[in-house]
Amino acid sequence: MVMFLSMFEGKFEERCKEALALAKRMRHPIVINHYDCDGLCAGGIITGSLRKLGIRARNRTVRKLGEEEIRLLAKENEKEIIFADFGGAMGEAIESELADSSVLIIDHHQAKDGKILQVNPHLFGMSGDFEMSAAGAAYSVFRDDDFAHLAIVGAIGDMQEPLTGANRKILEHAEKTGAVKSGTELRFFGRNSRPLAQFLSYASEPYLPGLTGDTDACHAFLKGIGIEEKKGEKWRSYSDLSKEEKRILVDGLVDHLFAHSSRIPLDELIGEVFDLPRQPVGTPLSDAKEFSTLLNACGRQGKPEIGIAVCIGEEGAQEESQALLRKHRQALREGIAYAENSTEDFGEFYFLDARGVIDDGIVGVVAGMLYGVIRRDKPILAFALYEKGEIKISSRATKKLVRDGINLGATLAEACAGIGVGGGHSIAAGAQVKEDKINEFLLAFGEGVGKSKSEPA
Ligand SMILES: [Mn+2]
DSSP: OOOOOOOSOHHHHHHHHHHHHHHHHOSSOEEEEESSHHHHHHHHHHHHHHHHTTOOOEEEEESOOOHHHHHHHHHHTOSEEEEESSOGGGHHHHHHHTTTSEEEEEOOSSOOOOSSEEEOGGGGTOOTTTTOOHHHHHHHHHOOGGGHHHHHHHHHHTTOOSOOHHHHHHHHHHHHHTSOEEEEEEOSTTTTTSBHHHHHHTOBTTBOTTTTTOHHHHHHHHHHTTOOSEETTEEOBGGGSOHHHHHHHHHHHHHHHHHTTOOOOHHHHEEEEEEOTTSOTTSGGGBHHHHHHHHHHHHHTTOHHHHHHHHHTOTTHHHHHHHHHHHHHHHHHHHHHHHHHHEEEOSSSEEEEOTTTSOTTTHHHHHHHGGGTSOSSSOEEEEEEOSTTEEEEEEEOOHHHHHTTOOHHHHHHHHHTTTEEEEEOSSEEEEEEEGGGHHHHHHHHHHHHHHHHHSOO
């Protein structure tokens, strides 16, 4: 039996216990979660924990939960429902449409407390934007240490780094149980799993000009700084390097980036990383950041059930998920190659029109990666085709731009007023606008950016 370790202060802890008691009374619940990394982690924690308790939980992953979705759900006559990573803002609709069902909401977005039992950091004076994800909230309810690593993967997927507050408490606990091991290292993928040249040439977050996508250039670079790629017959990975070699590699990268007039700040190259020692060695699952990308790949390619299976630790799911991850990375590389040559300077912001070229599911990620290759002096706005004559809009900024007054969530919401829907975080936000309204939108967005710069927060 799992011990209910006390991790948080009074009221939140009480709410978690109530939620666990409600979940344990369920017999055949359906867990409904959002399709992004954090949603899948939360869904995986809940579904996996319930099944370990002997409860036959089913899982369903969806892209959104609005009034229409709730109405449809009411028709299905589900009697026991757990919502994860959404639902907090839909309390009233859930109350009226699903009045006959036993419902639990585990969310971390802005929400109101109501009659439906809800676990949400926002309701207890914590920040759901920065210090707890839906996966963190789900883990706080079930406290099953087999899934502790997913609480960290979910937080990283929702861009909550650096981990502070509740996230830091969960991390400390997860480190004690041996599920997670943190350290300060180069942040690219494949520290433990890839030969050095691939480690560099596959780097996409951040994107390394002159190295990403060019394995020959990476061999030459490593040779130039005197790092041996092989030990005997074996290709060395980053984690095989000595401390001194790691330092030489980092210095070499900084020089290289400077020579390519790249403006990647050092804290995007090096930072806190999270190894997951209980996951299969040498696979993307053994690193929290890679795990999060793998889950996003599953969700965005319409295979969330594979992501859930990986979270729960079902056999065979791992191989399939890695194939999805490879496809996802390939699409990102193609996207950034296109974006690099197609981004235009629109005065107040950079504009990437990727309609018909980059998928709406990854256009935001590509927009963020663009900061590896263009000046970081203004926000990036990108267009992709969406459904039914609509355009999916993604925008990204940098931390410095946010400090200077940029708030993309607010600016997008305002620019969309009357012609679409939009919103999100100050550093990353999205919107959907009808195709025939895009000129109107572009003008309004440019004006909004100009205004927020002149009135710093
Ligand atoms: Mn989330």
